[in-house]
Structures are given as C-alpha cells and as structure tokens.
Amino acid sequence: MITGFYPGNIRLYEVALTHKSASVALPDGSSINNERLEYLGDAVLGAIIADYLYQRFPNNDEGFLTQLRSKIVKRKQLNKLAYKIGMSPLLILNTRQNQYKENIHGNAFEALIGAVYLDKGYYKTRKFVIRKILEKHLDLDKLARKESDFKSRIIEWAQKHKKEISFVTEEGQESQNEQMFVSRVIMMNEELGKGKGHSKKDAEQKAAEKALEKITG
C-alpha cells in the first residue's frame, strides 16, 4: 500500500481515486468523486508542510517559508509526486482529457491526503507526508536554492541571446487600502509578459515568469 499502513476505511481511498469523469451518481442527484476530499487534502497538506518547513528552517523568514511551500504544492509538483508514489495507475477515470494538463493526478494526490486524514488523523497523515513524500521524493535544500528568481533568469537569457529587455512597472490602487503594481517585460516593443502584485518585486517576478514561459514555450 502506497501509504505504508493498512487502511481503516477502504471506501475513502476509493473515493479519493475517483475522478469526476467517473463520478458515481446518487439517487438524490448528487454524485461521488474525489473533489470534496481534494478540498480537504489541500488544506491538510498545506498545514503539514507549513509546520515541517517552520521547524526545518528556524532561521528563515515567513517570505522564504511561503515561497518554498508554494513550490512544493504547485500542481506540476503534485502531479509528479502522484506518479512517484505509485498512485497514478490506480486512478479511476473516464475521460480522454490530457491527464497532466488537467492536473488530474495532482488533484487525486491531494484527495488521498484528505482520505488518510479522515481515516487515520492528523499525526499519521503528517508522518506519511513527511516520511513518504517530503523526505523521500523532494530535495528541499535544492528546491529552496532553486530561487524562483525569474527576473534574474530572464535577464541572463536576454544577455545570452543579445536581446534588450526592460521592465516597466506601473503603480495603482487595487482598492481603498491596497496598493497594486503591474509590471511588464518588454522586448523590442513587444510585451512578453505581464504580472500583478502587491509589491513591485512581486509584480516583476510574475511578469518575468510569464515572459520565460512565452520564450521557452
């Protein structure tokens, strides 16, 4: 068994593996699939990882911790983890959609966490996530170093390819209390990417990320 322990309520795990394309219809018009468990698992996984990083990096600030956590729980990463822990072949699907584009695996991975949580409780889920996932399949130090510093990366790219790029940032009000920045990456009068954020740095990072996606396809 993937989780390393015997399931108590096997039904929960079946539901966790059931994509909405293979929903089981109930007489009352509702249907059973893994979406509710995904909602629950997403939150539980967030707490477990927040806790783990808090303990593991006692000297880093909350900005670092938040960023590292979002690198771990992003869909692409969760899709990969679903595959690595061997749950992908177990999914119950009825769709011709591109499973990876649709994040079907990553979502089911979260649903599995939700099922483990309901079946075994928070601390067993935590142990499962830490031992079988974080410590087994992820290199956190490497992930932390792999700065999502998209701005530096696109500037490097431009230098290498002898292109001139510039960042143009406007400041505005999102609402009464919130400032908002919109940043654009411009190359030869063409907008490569646009990003919005509560700080200039954040907006630039997002714009650079978009621009990198565009360039590298």
Place this chain on the structure above:
Amino acid sequence: MITGFYPGNIRLYEVALTHKSASVALPDGSSINNERLEYLGDAVLGAIIADYLYQRFPNNDEGFLTQLRSKIVKRKQLNKLAYKIGMSPLLILNTRQNQYKENIHGNAFEALIGAVYLDKGYYKTRKFVIRKILEKHLDLDKLARKESDFKSRIIEWAQKHKKEISFVTEEGQESQNEQMFVSRVIMMNEELGKGKGHSKKDAEQKAAEKALEKITG
C-alpha cells in the same frame, strides 16, 4: 486566558502578540516578531476550518466549502475575531499605522493559532478553534446564506438608484493551458470595477465586488 487552557510555553504566546513594529532584534541581525507564527497559524487554521466544514456540510460540494471557508478566514473577519476573543488589547505594537487597515489584529490572531499549535498540538488547537471561535462567534448558516453574490447586489443597487450598469467580459489566455476572463462593470461609460478569473462568473463577481466597494466607499 483567551484560549481556555494554561499555556505550556508562555514565550510562544508573547511572540504571537508581537507585531513587527515592536520586533526584538537578535545579535545575528534577525528579529523576533509574530510573522513566522502567522504563516504557520494561517495554514493550521485553514486545515481546521476545511475539516470542520467538510463534516458540518456533508452534502455540499467543494465550491461551496471553499467559498464559505474564505469568508471565515478573510482579514476583515479575522480582525473582528481577534477583538471578540479579547486578544486585541494584548498586542505589542510600536506603530501609528491604522491597526485595522493594516490587519494587525487578524494577523496576530493567526499567529496565536500558530502558537497554540506548537504548544498544544493539532487536536487541542482544533478544539479551541471550533469551540471558542467557530461555534461561539460565527453563525455559519447565516454566513453561508450571505451569498457573496456581488453581481446580484450591484444590479439591485442600480435598479434602486435608477442607474444603468452593464457587465463587459473579455476572454483571453492566461498561459498556454489556462483561460482567463476579464470582466468590467460599466456605468455611464465609467468603469466602476474590474475583475479577473478563470471563469466568466468568477470574473464578474470580482468586478462587481470592486464596483460595490467603489460605490459604497
């Protein structure tokens, strides 16, 4: 004591109450304030509420659960809760900023959850959140009914004030795989609000929310 139990590690609670304006500087250049605990508490609170709503509303779908959860954990609501449970006067601050605008109270509230979690563990924190907060200070059924249906509300407002408003929505690509909708609420050629979302409905709701903020100040 606010939490209803004796603290084990009192130091944690002091940190939870310390706003960054009153940070304690450490010899190594870093400083102690409640921001790391806020990061942790935010995630733990999210999991506890996700679980509680999952159990409490067994027949509602994940869209309903997600929406209700975000109504509970939004800053304005957390600011109020901090006040209601009596922690606001205990905050350690050194600022003339508007405390409510800055969400200082809501953030400290999350930090308190982080402190309780580290001090007492997940299940005691869960009990504290459910008994002393969710069941004591929030009417979830009322909150659930209070549909954030901003579109209906602004249409009602317009009818009442005999104004004509319209929603204009554009569809675009956010990235290769993601569709993006941008919606605008227009009144007499003036843009009252703009919203972005992965569905037309979502974009319209956000635009309507902005427009309502603008109108009602």
